[in-house]
Amino acid sequence: MKGYLRQDGRKGIRNIIVVAYLVECAHHVSRLIVSRAGDDVQLIGFPGCYPNAYALKMMTRLCTHPNVSAALIVSLGCEGFNREALHQAVKNSGRPVKMCVIQECGGTRPAIETGVAWIKQVQGSIRSLPTAPLSVDELMIATICGGSDGTSGISANPAVGVCFDKLVEQGATCLFEETGELIGCEQIMAERAVTPELGEEIKACVTKAAHYYTTMGYGSFAPGNADGGLTTQEEKSMGAYMKSGYSQISGIIKPGDIPPSSGLYLLDVVPDGEPRFGFPNISDNAEIMEMVACGAHLTLFTTGRGSVVGSAISPVIKICANPETYNRMQDDMDVNAGRIILGEASLEQVGNEVYGEVLRVAAGGHSKSEELGHQESILTYKTFEPVGPSCLPMASLSV
Amino acid sequence: MKYDKRLIQLHPSDNVLVVCQSIDAGHILINGVMKNLSKPVAVGHKLARTDIAAGDKVIRYGVSIGSAIAPITAGSHVHLHNMKSDYIPPHSRDAAQGETV
Numbered sequence: 001m002k003g004y005l006r007q008d009g010r011k012g013i014r015n016i017i018v019v020a021y022l023v024e025c026a027h028h029v030s031r032l033i034v035s036r037a038g039d040d041v042q043l044i045g046f047p048g049c050y051p052n053a054y055a056l057k058m059m060t061r062l063c064t065h066p067n068v069s070a071a072l073i074v075s076l077g078c079e080g081f082n083r084e085a086l087h088q089a090v091k092n093s094g095r096p097v098k099m100c101v102i103q104e105c106g107g108t109r110p111a112i113e114t115g116v117a118w119i120k121q122v123q124g125s126i127r128s129l130p131t132a133p134l135s136v137d138e139l140m141i142a143t144i145c146g147g148s149d150g151t152s153g154i155s156a157n158p159a160v161g162v163c164f165d166k167l168v169e170q171g172a173t174c175l176f177e178e179t180g181e182l183i184g185c186e187q188i189m190a191e192r193a194v195t196p197e198l199g200e201e202i203k204a205c206v207t208k209a210a211h212y213y214t215t216m217g218y219g220s221f222a223p224g225n226a227d228g229g230l231t232t233q234e235e236k237s238m239g240a241y242m243k244s245g246y247s248q249i250s251g252i253i254k255p256g257d258i259p260p261s262s263g264l265y266l267l268d269v270v271p272d273g274e275p276r277f278g279f280p281n282i283s284d285n286a287e288i289m290e291m292v293a294c295g296a297h298l299t300l301f302t303t304g305r306g307s308v309v310g311s312a313i314s315p316v317i318k319i320c321a322n323p324e325t326y327n328r329m330q331d332d333m334d335v336n337a338g339r340i341i342l343g344e345a346s347l348e349q350v351g352n353e354v355y356g357e358v359l360r361v362a363a364g365g366h367s368k369s370e371e372l373g374h375q376e377s378i379l380t381y382k383t384f385e386p387v388g389p390s391c392l393p394m395a396s397l398s399v
Numbered sequence: 400m401k402y403d404k405r406l407i408q409l410h411p412s413d414n415v416l417v418v419c420q421s422i423d424a425g426h427i428l429i430n431g432v433m434k435n436l437s438k439p440v441a442v443g444h445k446l447a448r449t450d451i452a453a454g455d456k457v458i459r460y461g462v463s464i465g466s467a468i469a470p471i472t473a474g475s476h477v478h479l480h481n482m483k484s485d486y487i488p489p490h491s492r493d494a495a496q497g498e499t500v
Binding site for chain 2: 238
């Protein structure tokens with residue numbers, strides 16, 4: 001494998017130019033720039049006019065992601081987003097960056113012309129960027145489940161767990177999240193923590209999620225789950241939890257934090273403080289974007305009912321849990337974990353197949369969602385406090 | 400072959416097997432021994448892999464998902480009638496309706 005070597009030492013598996021709009025008012029101009037600029041150009045953005053520290057951190061991490069080679073920032077001109085801070089951060093990362101302020105350019109047409117001209121010019125220079133050998137221990141892989149059903153917890157999720165164990169063993173960095181769906185697993189998760197103090201933080205993290213979701217009115221598991229064979233709350237949560245495998249948990253991070261070492265990390269996606277801006281993550285892509293902002297090169301997405309999404313910046317690999325769904329939506333699915341359900345393959349075999357897909361896509365091969373042009377991205381308002389020192393024991397060890 | 404292909408053991412230490420394809424009542428191979436299933440069991444449900452004593456932990460994914468509240472023999476359906484959560488009380492429609500009365 002080869003990666004694109006960035007100034008901070010991280011390596012990318014893609015060489016994408018992002019067009020980043022800083023308010024919904026700049027969305028249309030940005031979209032037209034992307035549509036006229038070619039395949040290696042992707043759209044990300046933040047819709048709100050009010051400033052938000054989380055959104056600035058997310059956009060900064062996304063524009064300086066290892067898969068990103070250059071960034072065009074598109075501002076209307078009067079929104080609250082701190083565009084200078086973003087511009088400076090991208091510049092400091094050594095990437096080509098251009099600020100396009102629509103009001104200063106003279107409106108929609110000149111802004112599009114300015115943006116497209118700049119991208120054409122950058123496209124020539126980024127093709128000659130240095131590449132370097134890329135090994136498994138330099139990869140960061142995330143996982144998420146969406147559109148889950150009764151098969152997710154017995155096929156696709158544990159198969160991703162097998163793959164995660166293999167990746168962690170080889171020194172890769174792996175991320176899992178969805179603390180709201182890990183209620184009941186906190187004790188077991190805490191026992192996997194590298195230190196007892198981290199274990200306590202993991203439990204606190206799940207307690208926070210339980211409180212948040214209860215306030216939002218979604219604190220309880222549906223009685224109908226029993227019809228699908230699930231008997232207890234801990235059993236249901238375990239199905240989602242299986243994606244994390246059996247490795248030790250090295251730390252807790254929050255959206256946009258870059259893990260300080262290799263190993264398995266829990267991403268705490270639930271905002272701190274009393275609920276202020278609504279649901280923690282309004283859809284699957286919000287969580288994917290947060291893992292990408294932490295530096296994830298690609299995401300393993302398990303689905304039973306059949307999600308079709310991909311992502312901007314980092315490819316998404318789909319692992320389909322349900323054999324019937326797979327047959328119906330084959331073009332969208334990279335791995336058929338439903339073969340476990342049918343007795344045609346073991347967890348180990350499918351886990352190895354997922355691992356093989358990770359290496360193939362990391363080496364430049366396209367995932368199904370990538371081939372189909374999926375480049376979803378979404379970013380909303382949130383509030384976070386920094387993680388405490390017990391959350392990152394590996395960081396203090398390495399000092 | 401130790402198990403029927405319609406069953407999956409998710410972890411070596413599990414004492415339950417998960418049903419992957421619906422199974423009709425009748426004979427079924429559990430841990431190399433032929434057992435008799437009295438009722439059909441649907442996808443996602445659990446059958447005991449070994450005998451489980453009342454009070455013993457029910458192990459799935461290699462971890463406890465609750466405790467047996469009655470002796471469970473290998474091959475039996477494991478569900479709300481013979482196990483309970485150690486985390487929150489069992490959660491059935493009957494229980495939910497009971498609370499609202």
